[in-house]
Amino acid sequence: MAAYLDAVPLSGIIRIRDMMYSVPNPFRLDQGDVSFDSPDSVKKAMVQAIADNQTHYLQTAGVPRLRELIATKLRDKNRIPVEDTEDVLVTHGGIHGLYLICRALLEPGDEVIIPDPEWPPAAGNILAARGVPVGCPLHEAAGWRYDLDELTSKITDRTRVIYLNSPQNPTGGVLTRADLERIAELARERNVWVISDEAYEDVVFDGEHVSIASLPGMYERTIPLYTFSKSYAMTGLRLGYVAIRDAVIRDRAKKLLFYTASNVASVVQFGGIGALEGPQDCIETFRHELRARRDLFYRGIHDAAGGTFSGQPPAGAFYAFLRISPAAPKTTGSASWEMVEHLIKQGRVGCVPGVDFGPAGEGYIRFCFARDRMELAGALASMKRLFGTAFVESPESTTDSRLLSADTH
Numbered sequence: 001m002a003a004y005l006d007a008v009p010l011s012g013i014i015r016i017r018d019m020m021y022s023v024p025n026p027f028r029l030d031q032g033d034v035s036f037d038s039p040d041s042v043k044k045a046m047v048q049a050i051a052d053n054q055t056h057y058l059q060t061a062g063v064p065r066l067r068e069l070i071a072t073k074l075r076d077k078n079r080i081p082v083e084d085t086e087d088v089l090v091t092h093g094g095i096h097g098l099y100l101i102c103r104a105l106l107e108p109g110d111e112v113i114i115p116d117p118e119w120p121p122a123a124g125n126i127l128a129a130r131g132v133p134v135g136c137p138l139h140e141a142a143g144w145r146y147d148l149d150e151l152t153s154k155i156t157d158r159t160r161v162i163y164l165n166s167p168q169n170p171t172g173g174v175l176t177r178a179d180l181e182r183i184a185e186l187a188r189e190r191n192v193w194v195i196s197d198e199a200y201e202d203v204v205f206d207g208e209h210v211s212i213a214s215l216p217g218m219y220e221r222t223i224p225l226y227t228f229s230k231s232y233a234m235t236g237l238r239l240g241y242v243a244i245r246d247a248v249i250r251d252r253a254k255k256l257l258f259y260t261a262s263n264v265a266s267v268v269q270f271g272g273i274g275a276l277e278g279p280q281d282c283i284e285t286f287r288h289e290l291r292a293r294r295d296l297f298y299r300g301i302h303d304a305a306g307g308t309f310s311g312q313p314p315a316g317a318f319y320a321f322l323r324i325s326p327a328a329p330k331t332t333g334s335a336s337w338e339m340v341e342h343l344i345k346q347g348r349v350g351c352v353p354g355v356d357f358g359p360a361g362e363g364y365i366r367f368c369f370a371r372d373r374m375e376l377a378g379a380l381a382s383m384k385r386l387f388g389t390a391f392v393e394s395p396e397s398t399t400d401s402r403l404l405s406a407d408t409h
């Protein structure tokens, strides 16, 4: 019986997406999608793949050239000692990679320590693999990082995995090298695995991105997880990858990859080759623009609704995770859901309630600032109308090829 799946929640982000469809001219600051277009290197490679009739079944683990390029990237950029291209499995986006790893690693009842708050599919995938997510709070005052003694106290005899996500969704917290060294020591001492979700590896504004799999002796007990979605603006194309040194776990994951996808879409894999072989300057261009949008959004929100929301600009990722003022009007139930419903229904501004990311997220709200400047400015103007303070910010140039008119929202 698969009745246990009835208890796996569907993320509230989906409920919001459905609400947004009934909103005329919405500002889509709810979902974590970048407004950038995929680079030409990706598009050209996909067009060429179609012209070359690359439309047939492929190797389950991925096209050899793509796996080779990924293994080289993991060694050179992430400093992970991947000796064999066989370690790499190409997946249908990062979310599929996480599904495969959870199913390949967990026995029913195994505990996985996850950050609280956290991207909902982390808990969802653990539950779908019959594991038990155990939340460990991230602390706003520490830049949304762990209290490492508290993290240590969460480990029990049933702990099988620590799931890390840095830079983090929804808070934007970035774990430091020192944090990761302590967590690595803990994982070795207590003999637990680490899943390292590095979906936002290229979106760091302050500090550095370090993969825990690069630390001494850690790759053998860490499964790093990546996606092309954020770094190359390929969210809808669905391309991600994991690297698994342990042959037993990898074989299990490979079987699941076969049974869930057979192989990732051929044309998309060629797009991935284009991304990695092509110029890498889009990564820096995107990061630069995202920093400008972060700053625009934080200046704007302060002016538009400073009394209602507070919080510091994040060190990484592209979300503003803001505390709702306790003075904000509310009736009963969840403060963050009430605020979201108000913003969507009265202001046409999409956003996600903090509680959807875990109990520690109650009282917060998440806005995605990876939308283009016109859309951000429109959302801020709408919030100014709702919250009644002055906000004037004219959007400047943008790297988007598609400029939305504020009137269309």
Ligand code: PLP
Binding pocket: 032, 092, 093, 094, 095, 096, 119, 165, 168, 169, 197, 199, 226, 227, 228, 229, 235, 238, 239, 240
């Ligand atoms: N991990 C985190 C923390 C994310 O926020 C996301 C997407 O939003 C992913 C992984 C997976 O992204 P995708 O499935 O688009 O590759």
